[in-house]
Amino acid sequence: MSNQQNDFTKWYIDTIQKADLMDYTPVRGCIAFKPDGYEIWEHIQDEMNRRFKETGHRNAYFPMLIPESFFEKEKDHIEGFSPELPWVTEAAGEKLEERLALRPTSETMIGHLYSDWIKSYRDLPVLINQWANVFRWEKKTLPFIRTSEFLWQEGHTAHVDEEEARHETMQMLEIYKEVVEELLAIPVYDGQKTPSERFAGAVDTFSIEAMMKDGKAVQAGTSHYLGTKFAEAFDIKYLTKENKHQFVHTTSWGTSTRLIGSVIMVHGDEQGLVLPPRVAPTQVVLIPVGPWKKNPAIMEKLDEIYAELKSKGIRVRLDDSDQSPGFKFNEYELKGVPVRLELGPRDLDNNQALMKARDGGEKVAVDLTEAVASIEQELQTMQKRLLENARTFRDENSHTNIDTLDELKKHIEDSATNEVTPGWILAGWCGDDACEEHVKDETKFTTRNIPFNPPAEKSACINCGNESKHTVWFARAY
Amino acid sequence: MSNQQNDFTKWYIDTIQKADLMDYTPVRGCIAFKPDGYEIWEHIQDEMNRRFKETGHRNAYFPMLIPESFFEKEKDHIEGFSPELPWVTEAAGEKLEERLALRPTSETMIGHLYSDWIKSYRDLPVLINQWANVFRWEKKTLPFIRTSEFLWQEGHTAHVDEEEARHETMQMLEIYKEVVEELLAIPVYDGQKTPSERFAGAVDTFSIEAMMKDGKAVQAGTSHYLGTKFAEAFDIKYLTKENKHQFVHTTSWGTSTRLIGSVIMVHGDEQGLVLPPRVAPTQVVLIPVGPWKKNPAIMEKLDEIYAELKSKGIRVRLDDSDQSPGFKFNEYELKGVPVRLELGPRDLDNNQALMKARDGGEKVAVDLTEAVASIEQELQTMQKRLLENARTFRDENSHTNIDTLDELKKHIEDSATNEVTPGWILAGWCGDDACEEHVKDETKFTTRNIPFNPPAEKSACINCGNESKHTVWFARAY
Ligand SMILES: [Zn+2]
Ligand SMILES: [Zn+2]
Numbered sequence: 001m002s003n004q005q006n007d008f009t010k011w012y013i014d015t016i017q018k019a020d021l022m023d024y025t026p027v028r029g030c031i032a033f034k035p036d037g038y039e040i041w042e043h044i045q046d047e048m049n050r051r052f053k054e055t056g057h058r059n060a061y062f063p064m065l066i067p068e069s070f071f072e073k074e075k076d077h078i079e080g081f082s083p084e085l086p087w088v089t090e091a092a093g094e095k096l097e098e099r100l101a102l103r104p105t106s107e108t109m110i111g112h113l114y115s116d117w118i119k120s121y122r123d124l125p126v127l128i129n130q131w132a133n134v135f136r137w138e139k140k141t142l143p144f145i146r147t148s149e150f151l152w153q154e155g156h157t158a159h160v161d162e163e164e165a166r167h168e169t170m171q172m173l174e175i176y177k178e179v180v181e182e183l184l185a186i187p188v189y190d191g192q193k194t195p196s197e198r199f200a201g202a203v204d205t206f207s208i209e210a211m212m213k214d215g216k217a218v219q220a221g222t223s224h225y226l227g228t229k230f231a232e233a234f235d236i237k238y239l240t241k242e243n244k245h246q247f248v249h250t251t252s253w254g255t256s257t258r259l260i261g262s263v264i265m266v267h268g269d270e271q272g273l274v275l276p277p278r279v280a281p282t283q284v285v286l287i288p289v290g291p292w293k294k295n296p297a298i299m300e301k302l303d304e305i306y307a308e309l310k311s312k313g314i315r316v317r318l319d320d321s322d323q324s325p326g327f328k329f330n331e332y333e334l335k336g337v338p339v340r341l342e343l344g345p346r347d348l349d350n351n352q353a354l355m356k357a358r359d360g361g362e363k364v365a366v367d368l369t370e371a372v373a374s375i376e377q378e379l380q381t382m383q384k385r386l387l388e389n390a391r392t393f394r395d396e397n398s399h400t401n402i403d404t405l406d407e408l409k410k411h412i413e414d415s416a417t418n419e420v421t422p423g424w425i426l427a428g429w430c431g432d433d434a435c436e437e438h439v440k441d442e443t444k445f446t447t448r449n450i451p452f453n454p455p456a457e458k459s460a461c462i463n464c465g466n467e468s469k470h471t472v473w474f475a476r477a478y
Numbered sequence: 479m480s481n482q483q484n485d486f487t488k489w490y491i492d493t494i495q496k497a498d499l500m501d502y503t504p505v506r507g508c509i510a511f512k513p514d515g516y517e518i519w520e521h522i523q524d525e526m527n528r529r530f531k532e533t534g535h536r537n538a539y540f541p542m543l544i545p546e547s548f549f550e551k552e553k554d555h556i557e558g559f560s561p562e563l564p565w566v567t568e569a570a571g572e573k574l575e576e577r578l579a580l581r582p583t584s585e586t587m588i589g590h591l592y593s594d595w596i597k598s599y600r601d602l603p604v605l606i607n608q609w610a611n612v613f614r615w616e617k618k619t620l621p622f623i624r625t626s627e628f629l630w631q632e633g634h635t636a637h638v639d640e641e642e643a644r645h646e647t648m649q650m651l652e653i654y655k656e657v658v659e660e661l662l663a664i665p666v667y668d669g670q671k672t673p674s675e676r677f678a679g680a681v682d683t684f685s686i687e688a689m690m691k692d693g694k695a696v697q698a699g700t701s702h703y704l705g706t707k708f709a710e711a712f713d714i715k716y717l718t719k720e721n722k723h724q725f726v727h728t729t730s731w732g733t734s735t736r737l738i739g740s741v742i743m744v745h746g747d748e749q750g751l752v753l754p755p756r757v758a759p760t761q762v763v764l765i766p767v768g769p770w771k772k773n774p775a776i777m778e779k780l781d782e783i784y785a786e787l788k789s790k791g792i793r794v795r796l797d798d799s800d801q802s803p804g805f806k807f808n809e810y811e812l813k814g815v816p817v818r819l820e821l822g823p824r825d826l827d828n829n830q831a832l833m834k835a836r837d838g839g840e841k842v843a844v845d846l847t848e849a850v851a852s853i854e855q856e857l858q859t860m861q862k863r864l865l866e867n868a869r870t871f872r873d874e875n876s877h878t879n880i881d882t883l884d885e886l887k888k889h890i891e892d893s894a895t896n897e898v899t900p901g902w903i904l905a906g907w908c909g910d911d912a913c914e915e916h917v918k919d920e921t922k923f924t925t926r927n928i929p930f931n932p933p934a935e936k937s938a939c940i941n942c943g944n945e946s947k948h949t950v951w952f953a954r955a956y
Contacts, residue, residue, distance in 0.1 A: 025587065026545055027543050027544075027578065032538065033539035033540075059516050060511055061629060063510065065508060066505075086569035087569065088566055089567045090567060092615040116501070137570040139570075149543070
């Protein structure tokens, strides 16, 4: 059994450290995002920003410190978040009169401000997003996936009515789905969270859920319809065209640096990272091989290819260091560089180079005059291939034929015996919190979401056997 | 006397609020950056990132919370910053064993990590930048210019020796100068800070200094050569080619959201903001005038111009709301939109439109077939014009003929009598801290920097009359 199968968490932590994506720090649960890790985030930011702006959203920035009294205004919200809050109690040598929380999310601060910014229907909709650091002092942490401080974007919008707000909630979920599938090559199921898994203070929470290579789920993004809950808590009212005062309907939606962790856990292999070309800090590495130092034509040709790739906006690196080719191959495989091109004297004589994609397969000889085109082509096909492979893996590990809790337990046991992941299971649910909780207590499988497009419909509750109201994904989750 | 001259601070605060750049919040000294304010920052970020990456730097992200013990490792650093630190003392319901500071800057956390990341000369240079929120709990705050929480970038680099580190320090200062002059149209003097104005823990601090319209100075960016101070405090050593252990030489450099405040204070006028085209959220506004609703050809033409500007990447807005043209003119002037184009029925008959630049001058008739080209041209000339006008204003208010403290006092009195700013003065300084401090105590004029290219050389110390070691800018500063 490979390291990855044997102890997935250990493989994950080893890999992201060796590949120089992050480092631990002495502050509990807080990591340093090293350049290769942070750059994945920058590519995610660029694509998200493009989509947010295209749909009329603008960025803003709100204070990180939130007065304790703000949290108390929405009771579900404070109940959900208070166990995880760090507090500033002193500043500039003095004890503060009121404790200030490090934001876990910004609905309260933004609610307070929106109540001032929004007066009339003319001010609506308000479509604002924020890129920020947030804090949740969690007991168990895992780099990128669950850290005390993390980076995210949080959208906060206000609308005239429920219909418009719900449309926004769905629109943003759809954008998340597209970005995660197209940019990160991670297939997701979009759907609705069950009430027990809702965001603290939401009327409805929707999510996209992704399967990691160990079969566990990651909630890769959420979008919430908040109804008038925060509007009532913070008195966000507007004057309608008919001159009536009405509460706005708000939404919020977020994705975070856990996407960095997800992309590693979905695509990585024994040799290290496998990065989708669109988010790879280095997309192509050019490596001279054989007695290349005696043969200046090799570096000349590689310089030429380098310049051409660069001019096309491709993130390319030419490694002419003194390390051996084998050492370099290993290093760039570890770092997940999508495409490698080798050029040695014999290749040059044959007017060819050897190209290899990170996700397996053989080295291919490419015509030197078409090297750049071949690389461009490979980057595109690899991007699609990674998504398709991840989809195949996910579908193979998604089980739709498990109808009862006993069957689920047996499935989990069998999986353990066979040393394979139990994956996800699609099951019926009667809508009763107690059934959901019982499954969780017995199996650690929690409801991921009620998918909009389930691969099958399940008619009976997995726990009580009564008629199911929903067909739900159950899985162990990060 | 205008509002701007009468009470500059009031004018500033009124203007940025009316123009919707920011809002106050209930957390002391913490503001909300509204979309039009934040977008100026985004344009600054884009340009800085471009320049940083071009010069080999990469972004990363470090924890915001810094253990108290880290600060104590560099004594100048803790002395300088401890009076302004907010502290997290509790988290998740428990008192922390060690207080955690909200970072005022990240030398200590980064020093701690670099000591682990840097082992050999092969690991050098380390060229990293971070975009982050930072905290300095100041007594007196002013939106954008001095806030308890602000946004900034902080570069942190490590080098084999002093020469390379000093070269980096100067390179980054030069980049700041270019960005601030070319993007923000703010002329600056680059130079060296006096020891009393140095960054806490630096060997040498260099700055760019800008003059606001009230004659006061803003330190618009700083670049520090830190020598081996932080390397010694955090044990950042590397193995040389000769197999010796040596301390690295480090630098740090930063610019912040005070640049947003500066651009308002340098270019704004009685009518509101005046934004340099390159950072204006809206660069061009198109406004139909006259009985345009009865004449669909007007909106057709404006739609056409809008589409063409948009396709060229120009940030354009077409305002076809029901407000009167006069109302719209005022609103976009208040918001500092660089160029306005009006089109009414009579203009259309004459195949022309009226164009007006925000920074004054008359409306100009432009040929409709060349409207887009005229607008593009005007955006470029306005960008240059703003810089030149700011330079003229600065030079007119920079005084090089004041030789003694008495002359300075008289100059300040005369300026008050004439209701003009005393501006900056270029004076000699013997190098004695006491002389600098005496000038400050008597006049509130502090040393801004020792300019690399002073407009004159001053031979005697302004305070003691002894031979001057340096020619220095003195000014009141934000
Ligand atoms: Zn049930
Ligand atoms: Zn003196």
